[in-house]
Amino acid sequence: MAKIAITTISAIFALITIITAAVAGVVSAVLGAANTASSQPSPAALADIPGNYLALYQQAAVTCPGLDWSVVAAVGKVETDHGRLNAPGVHGGANFAGAGGPMQFLQDTFDSVVAQHPPPPGGSIPPSRYNPHDAIYTAAAYLCDSGARDGRDLYGAIFTYNHADWYVRKVLDQADAYMAAQQHEQQTGWTVPTRGKCSSGFGPRGGEFHRGQDIAAPIGTPIVAAASGTVIDSGPASGYGLWVRVQHPGGVITTYGHNNRNIVQPGQQVQGGQPIAEVGNRGESTGPHLHFQIDKDAHAVDPVAFYERHPAPTLCP
Ligand SMILES: [Zn+2]
Known part of the structure; x- marks a missing residue:
């Protein structure tokens, strides 16, 4: 008797799960589902991005629904060529503007984002803007808070990172190149613009x-x-x-x-x-x-x- 009851309850739970998933599917279809799944790296991305950085970009982007790893990676590319740039502020100290580390954070910005979104274990103690793990997780959180969440205002989020339209275009173009073509098509699936x-x-x-x-x-x-x-x-x-x-x-x-x-x-x-x-x-x-x-x-x-x-x-x- 108990067993039957449990089976029934499991069946109900399974049904609820299916209904929930179906509703979520419809909602995401209406909202333009495409950006919920993350893209695969293109051959160009695999050739250019060091393996440890690629893994960090992908893991960090997952913390922000709607933010594709390719955007975080594009910021890392444009800022410091994934930490490879040999310039003041990349590996220590700060550049003319006070920015430091692979994701070129101002210390104040880094501290305030970390206070709200501490990076997961695996980086420095305390977190450091020069540590790629800490810097990349913090960059994803910063982009997320600035509009990248659910793809609400990706342009604005990147603009917050560096207040220049040319910068936003450069990052978006780079992200585009890092995204595998097939995934890209799925991410930019087309829909009929009006009912008529x-x-x-x-x-x-x-x-x-x-x-x-x-x-x-x-x-x-x-x-x-x-x-x-x-x-x-x-x-x-x-x-x-x-x-x-x-x-x-x-x-x-x-x-x-x-x-x-x-x-x-x-x-x-x-x-x-x-x-x-x-x-x-x-x-x-x-x-x-x-x-x-x-x-x-x-x-x-x-x-x-x-x-x-x-x-x-x-x-x-
Ligand atoms: Zn016409």
């Missing part, structure tokens, strides 16, 4: 060339980012009324035009599936719709064909 009816397609139209796919939908229908990336424009644009443009890895830019309202800011990191605007009828538009455009290396491509070639649902069923 495909109307005018890509190609010649009335003596002009229509550089996107139109999707008709009522004003106010949510528009989501088609894949994860960085918002590079959000505001008025000639012909498009109000637009949002998102930069994705691999020289791809998506444009969302005729919007009624935008809800993202330039510089913001967005996940695939994250709401960025609402369908409108602004600019050169003859009815409420989304003008969805994909540029690859500065040339517009057919979004329907692009979706067929990438991990994506059918854009226009």
